[in-house]
Amino acid sequence: MDLFDRLYQRRMRLRLVGIQFSGLVRGNYQINIFEDTQEMMALYQAMDRMKQRYGFDSVARCAGAILKNKPK
Secondary structure, three states, rough: OHHHHHHOOOOOOOOOOOOOOOOOOOOOOOOOOOOOOOOHHHHHHHHHHHHHHHHHHOOOOOOOOOOOEEEE
């Protein structure tokens, strides 16, 4: 908005104002300072090392997984 306010002239006709993002990189897990334990932080760090070595999609967190061959 600051840039727009500095450059806009009253008689200027505008059809489209756009924003471009460049040079973006993949983010990492954002730490929750209220809920993450040391054990969870160690897990995330281990997952990051595995992703660096074997690729981004090599490991992921899972919650509520359904096992097909559950032991009886």
